[in-house]
Amino acid sequence: MLSSVRSASVSGPQAHPVLVETHVSNGLPGFTVVGLPDAACRESRDRVRAALMSSGLRWPLKRVTVNLAPSGLRKVGAGLDLAIAVGLLAAVGELTQEQVEGYAFIGELGLDGSLRRVRAAVPLVLAAGKRDVVLPPASIVEAAVVPGVALRCAPNLSAVVGALRGENGWAASPPASAQGTRGAVDLADVKGQPLARRALEIAAAGGHHLLLAGPPSSGKTMLGSCLVGLLPDLTPGQSVEVAKLHSLADVEPVHLSFRRPPLRMPHPSTPVVALLGGGGPRARPGEISLAHNGVLLLDELTEFSRSALDALRMPLEEGAVRIARAGERVCYPARFVMVATTSPCPCGEGGTPGSCRCTTASRSRYENRLSGPLAERFDLRVALSRPGAEDLFGGARGESTSAVAARVARARDVAVARSGGTNSLLGADQLSRLAPMSLAASRLAERRLRAGALSARGLHRAWRVARTVADLDGAPAEIDELHMAEALALRSQSKVSRGARAW
Amino acid sequence: MTSAAGRDRAGDKELAASIALAELPRMTPAKLRRLVVDNGPVDSWETLASGCAPEWISRSRTGETDLLRLWSTAVRRIDPCDRLAVYRRRGAGAALWSQPSYPRTLRQDTSTSGLVFSLGTTPLAGAEPSVAVVGTRSATPYGRDVAHELGRALSAAGVVVVSGLAEGITACAQQGALSSAAAPPVIVAPGGVDVACPLSLSPLWDRVAGRGAIVSEVPLSGRPDRWRFPWRNRLVAALADVVVVVESHAGGAALAIADAAARRGRPVLAVPGSIRSSASRGSNALIADGCAPCLGPEDVLVALSLAGQSPLAPAATGASGCSGAQDGGRVPSGATNAGVGGAGGHPVAPDERTVLGALEDSPATLAAVTGRTELSIGRAALALDRLVELGLVRDGGGWWCLASPAPNDVPGTYLAGLDARAVGARTP
Numbered sequence: 017m018l019s020s021v022r023s024a025s026v027s028g029p030q031a032h033p034v035l036v037e038t039h040v041s042n043g044l045p046g047f048t049v050v051g052l053p054d055a056a057c058r059e060s061r062d063r064v065r066a067a068l069m070s071s072g073l074r075w076p077l078k079r080v081t082v083n084l085a086p087s088g089l090r091k092v093g094a095g096l097d098l099a100i101a102v103g104l105l106a107a108v109g110e111l112t113q114e115q116v117e118g119y120a121f122i123g124e125l126g127l128d129g130s131l132r133r134v135r136a137a138v139p140l141v142l143a144a145g146k147r148d149v150v151l152p153p154a155s156i157v158e159a160a161v162v163p164g165v166a167l168r169c170a171p172n173l174s175a176v177v178g179a180l181r182g183e184n185g186w187a188a189s190p191p192a193s194a195q196g197t198r199g200a201v202d203l204a205d206v207k208g209q210p211l212a213r214r215a216l217e218i219a220a221a222g223g224h225h226l227l228l229a230g231p232p233s234s235g236k237t238m239l240g241s242c243l244v245g246l247l248p249d250l251t252p253g254q255s256v257e258v259a260k261l262h263s264l265a266d267v268e269p270v271h272l273s274f275r276r277p278p279l280r281m282p283h284p285s286t287p288v289v290a291l292l293g294g295g296g297p298r299a300r301p302g303e304i305s306l307a308h309n310g311v312l313l314l315d316e317l318t319e320f321s322r323s324a325l326d327a328l329r330m331p332l333e334e335g336a337v338r339i340a341r342a343g344e345r346v347c348y349p350a351r352f353v354m355v356a357t358t359s360p361c362p363c364g365e366g367g368t369p370g371s372c373r374c375t376t377a378s379r380s381r382y383e384n385r386l387s388g389p390l391a392e393r394f395d396l397r398v399a400l401s402r403p404g405a406e407d408l409f410g411g412a413r414g415e416s417t418s419a420v421a422a423r424v425a426r427a428r429d430v431a432v433a434r435s436g437g438t439n440s441l442l443g444a445d446q447l448s449r450l451a452p453m454s455l456a457a458s459r460l461a462e463r464r465l466r467a468g469a470l471s472a473r474g475l476h477r478a479w480r481v482a483r484t485v486a487d488l489d490g491a492p493a494e495i496d497e498l499h500m501a502e503a504l505a506l507r508s509q510s511k512v513s514r515g516a517r518a519w
Numbered sequence: 520m521t522s523a524a525g526r527d528r529a530g531d532k533e534l535a536a537s538i539a540l541a542e543l544p545r546m547t548p549a550k551l552r553r554l555v556v557d558n559g560p561v562d563s564w565e566t567l568a569s570g571c572a573p574e575w576i577s578r579s580r581t582g583e584t585d586l587l588r589l590w591s592t593a594v595r596r597i598d599p600c601d602r603l604a605v606y607r608r609r610g611a612g613a614a615l616w617s618q619p620s621y622p623r624t625l626r627q628d629t630s631t632s633g634l635v636f637s638l639g640t641t642p643l644a645g646a647e648p649s650v651a652v653v654g655t656r657s658a659t660p661y662g663r664d665v666a667h668e669l670g671r672a673l674s675a676a677g678v679v680v681v682s683g684l685a686e687g688i689t690a691c692a693q694q695g696a697l698s699s700a701a702a703p704p705v706i707v708a709p710g711g712v713d714v715a716c717p718l719s720l721s722p723l724w725d726r727v728a729g730r731g732a733i734v735s736e737v738p739l740s741g742r743p744d745r746w747r748f749p750w751r752n753r754l755v756a757a758l759a760d761v762v763v764v765v766e767s768h769a770g771g772a773a774l775a776i777a778d779a780a781a782r783r784g785r786p787v788l789a790v791p792g793s794i795r796s797s798a799s800r801g802s803n804a805l806i807a808d809g810c811a812p813c814l815g816p817e818d819v820l821v822a823l824s825l826a827g828q829s830p831l832a833p834a835a836t837g838a839s840g841c842s843g844a845q846d847g848g849r850v851p852s853g854a855t856n857a858g859v860g861g862a863g864g865h866p867v868a869p870d871e872r873t874v875l876g877a878l879e880d881s882p883a884t885l886a887a888v889t890g891r892t893e894l895s896i897g898r899a900a901l902a903l904d905r906l907v908e909l910g911l912v913r914d915g916g917g918w919w920c921l922a923s924p925a926p927n928d929v930p931g932t933y934l935a936g937l938d939a940r941a942v943g944a945r946t947p
Contacts, residue, residue: 211886214896369882369918370659370766370798376686376719399884460904485897498897505885505900 017041019106019113022120023099024143025084025091029264029299029346031139033120035085036096038103043079049100051084056094063094064101066127071174076108092298095134098123098150101173102180115180119168120144123152129173138256138263141165150176156189161259161274163252203242204416208403212239215398215506217420220246221427222484223438225332225354225393227317230400231364236357237315239400243355244279244311245417248425254309257349261308265301277310280352284319288327293348294339304331305348317356318385325390328354332393356394358386367399395440395477396506427487439484444476451483456497464504478503530618535599536560537615537634538606540567542738543593545586548632548750551736556616556633567594611712611739612637620644622734628757628783632736638712641705641732642679643758648823649679649705651759651780653773654688654766659798660882660913660920662766663691665790669763670695670704672816678823680704681758683751684727688765688773690720693727703731707758709751710743711735734758749775756780761822763813764789767801774801777810786822788813793881867909870894870902875921878912882920 021036047061065075082100084091099121105111122140124132131152134140137159141149148166151159156169168186170176178184203213212228212235219226220243228236250258255274262278282291282303289295293302304312314320331337335351360366361374362382372379431439435450442451453461461478464470470478482495482503489499537560541551553575554563566573572587606613614620616633622643625631643649652669654662670680670692680696682689684706696704704727709716712733715724727733736754737747752772756762756779764787767773777787787810792799806812813819867875877883877891889899903919906912913922 208890209886210889211896370655370657370662370796372657373768376717399886401884401886460901463904498895498901501900501904502895502897505896 017107017109019103021099021103021106021116022144022147023096023122024120024140025093025096026136026139026298027090027092028344031136031143032089033143033145034091034096036099036103037083037085038107039081040076040078040107045077045079047080049082049084051087052090053084054090054092057091057096060094060097060100063097063125063127064104067101067125067129067173070127071129071172073105073110080104093135094124095122095140097125098131101125102176105177111177111180118147120147120149122149125173131170131172135266136263138162138259142260153190158263161255163256201238201242202417203420204413206235206238206242206414207408209235209239209400212398212400213414215396216243216246217424217488218481218484219243219353219396220424221488222431222481223353223440224395224481224484227394227397228355228357228400229360229397231359231367231402234400234402236400240313240315240355240357241279242417243353244277246421246424247277248421248428249275250277250309258309261301261305261348265306267306278307279311279313280307281313281315284316288324291324292327292331292337294341299339299341299344299346301348302337304337304350304352307352308349310352312352312354314354314356317358318382322385329389367401395481397508398506423488427484430487430491439480442480447476447479451479452494453500454494454496457495457500460497460500478507481506531603533560534613534615535603536564538602538613538738539597539599540564541634542597542602543590545589548736551632551634564599567591606739609713609739610638622758624649624758624760630753631757635734635736636712636738637732637734639728639732641703641734643705647677647679647702648760649681649758650819650823651681651755651762651776652692653682653755653762653764653776655768655771655773655798656685656687657798658687658766659796660918661792662688662798666691666765667695669765669816669819671699673819674702674704675699676820677702681707681755683707683709683755684720684724685717686720690723693723697726697730705731706733707751707755708733708735709747711737711739711741713739714741714743716743752776753779756785757783759785760826761785761819762787763819764802764805766790766792766798768797769800769804771801774805777805786811786826788818788822870898871906874899874902874906875911878919878921882918884918888919
């Protein structure tokens with residue numbers, strides 16, 4: 017007797033649909049699994065047998081052959097346990113082929129018949145095709161983000177069999193945990209720092225990369241983590257992308273419903289392979305891919321190794337990271353807003369003239385770590401100073417995250433309507449067409465160019481930022497002089513330390 | 520300050536011997552003084568060459584026997600006449616204490632070595648008064664401004680400005696002294712006169728070597744090691760008639776120079792600074808301890824005449840050269856009165872007027888300006904831009920402050936001599 021049951025398996029960065037064919041015949045009792053199963057997959061036999069017996073079903077004393085098609089593809093992991101068990105039951109006659117036809121079965125079996133969580137649930141569900149998917153309860157919440165698929169939950173094998181036979185319904189899915197708040201820190205909790213708040217708003221509205229430079233305890237990290245709260249909710253398509261990447265990387269999901277953009281804050285000692293991706297046997301996505309459609313916060317930029325910072329250049333340029341490994345080439349998306357914090361000098365006081373006590377050598381060494389192609393990618397560079405006593409204890413409460421986020425959302429909508437993406441993605445040719453400058457603004461830019469304070473590439477970057485500033489300011493057709501002045505002012509702030517010394 | 524070249528063969532011999540003695544390993548100013556001043560240099564050299572020990576060595580600590588051995592081997596390798604020829608070839612001068620080209624202020628000093636090397640010509644041997652302008656490496660724009668002003672005014676008044684060279688106050692003082700085409704400045708080097716230290720200020724070093732002089736007690740090619748800096752500081756104090764401390768952190772090297780000067784009975788002046796600024800903590804402490812405050816170049820000139828060293832050329836541009844005269848002798852800071860409408864009569868817009876008012880108290884970043892004036896970022900940035908163009912406000916890498924209306928100074932051009940690399944760091 018033959019049965020075929022649908023499932024899916026992850027190999028490398030991809031998930032593939034798998035057809036589990038089970039053939040039962042007379043002969044010496046045996047159970048063989050073919051189709052390049054890996055060690056965990058081969059052990060399915062013992063797990064399935066124990067699960068069947070624990071569920072009160074009979075283990076057939078026949079010759080059983082299980083084929084995991086496509087046979088040439090390596091099958092990894094224990095996620096095919098449930099499909100093998102159901103296939104066996106269908107081949108033996110406990111279930112009919114029609115009963116199992118419209119489903120895909122994904123799950124690991126425990127010896128007592130319970131269903132266990134599988135890794136990378138989201139890609140598996142995506143690969144299982146347009147049919148109902150039976151999943152263990154622990155994986156249902158993760159995979160719930162995938163649209164257009166009905167997810168069936170069952171706590172153990174006998175529940176699955178009962179539901180398939182029609183004796184009982186499917187179990188209720190466990191509820192998703194509470195939707196995470198809009199970022200852990202509210203912007204209103206940050207005291208003072210008017211320039212930095214404005215820069216955050218601009219960075220969120222246009223997707224521009226931001227550098228915050230300031231002495232210790234000036235609130236840089238706090239401000240950086242506020243940015244993710246200002247970004248709008250993810251679209252369904254973006255949610256699925258983010259969920260897929262998180263699933264592949266096997267990261268404990270923080271916002272289980274993946275509606276909010278992710279915030280990744282890698283530690284400076286993170287190795288390059290964990291930052292970019294490609295580690296592990298399955299070429300897992302790295303931090304930058306996990307930050308896709310979200311924010312990558314690099315705290316203490318100078319503590320990162322030079323190789324890590326160099327390696328970030330290409331993904332920043334292309335919006336994707338290409339990983340070439342022995343067996344395969346993988347390309348993970350990596351388009352994020354980068355926020356970095358740094359001190360102006362090793363002692364931290366370089367921002368105030370006359371207070372820095374570093375030697376010239378240590379200072380130039382420190383600045384060299386910051387220089388180079390990565391430093392140019394920051395369109396907004398803000399110098400922070402320590403909040404004064406009146407800021408900390410009195411002072412008007414600044415705008416809250418939700419107020420600013422509303423403005424950001426409006427500006428983003430305008431930008432998307434104009435060019436199909438955020439302003440940071442505008443190409444040089446698109447700038448003159450879609451973001452014209454008023455006469456006064458172009459004169460201001462020209463003055464700066466002549467004075468040597470702006471290069472041609474710098475001009476384009478400032479232009480994009482100016483367009484975002486204009487969008488936040490009611491989106492006039494032309495960029496005004498004030499917008500350009502603001503964009504230029506927010507570009508050059510963090511040379512404070514170098515300038516204060518170079519007098 | 521080239522030595523009495525070739526005319527006095529005995530003098531040449533003495534000089535050659537002194538130079539050779541100075542080049543012995545582990546030579547210190549105190550030891551060199553004993554060899555050169557207490558004995559004659561030629562005698563000392565011959566004593567060492569013959570392997571005998573000068574009596575003061577045998578009297579001193581153990582461990583000096585190693586020194587003697589070191590010296591006797593070194594003596595055999597060095598040829599004094601050859602060394603003198605090398606110095607002459609490289610254009611470095613040397614002056615012995617007994618020669619007329621020895622700096623006037625060092626004549627009575629018992630802690631210097633008795634032999635001073637130099638590069639370039641300097642009037643230190645003559646009757647011109649000399650003033651040391653010293654301060655911290657990490658200075659505020661105010662301090663740099665004042666140092667530059669003092670350097671310029673004093674040099675214009677015919678006073679030789681002496682200092683070590685480091686980023687910050689001393690670099691600005693040297694810049695100021697160079698910018699007036701009168702008395703040349705002098706840099707005291709921590710190493711040999713041919714070793715520029717710090718490297719980042721090499722252009723300034725070369726300009727001073729061209730217009731003024733570099734002096735040192737360390738022979739040519741001596742490394743500017745850390746343990747030579749205290750000797751350099753003492754030499755700065757010894758060379759000066761008056762010492763002015765512009766800005767100093769608590770415990771800065773400038774305070775050590777002030778100390779050395781006080782020990783020699785030279786007057787020390789200190790420029791007062793904001794009590795909130797850590798860069799003025801040391802200089803304010805000096806005033807609290809009894810030094811006279813320096814409120815402008817005139818105070819320095821008064822201190823010089825009280826010390827009996829009036830400048831030979833009374834300041835021709837005395838009234839206007841010291842821009843403090845506008846405010847009755849105060850160090851220029853309040854440019855608003857002169858500035859608004861004063862820069863060639865340009866009309867100043869209301870935004871710009873507000874920003875000027877905000878900058879009156881102290882330099883500020885853009886964030887502080889927007890905080891003080893309630894203008895939006897764009898308007899404040901535009902206003903600052905226009906004010907910089909008009910010359911009323913100066914930009915020091917993110918900190919804006921009022922530009923002092925010094926007549927010879929176009930704001931920003933005196934940066935030209937400083938490290939072009941640091942200033943030329945443009946935003947890409």
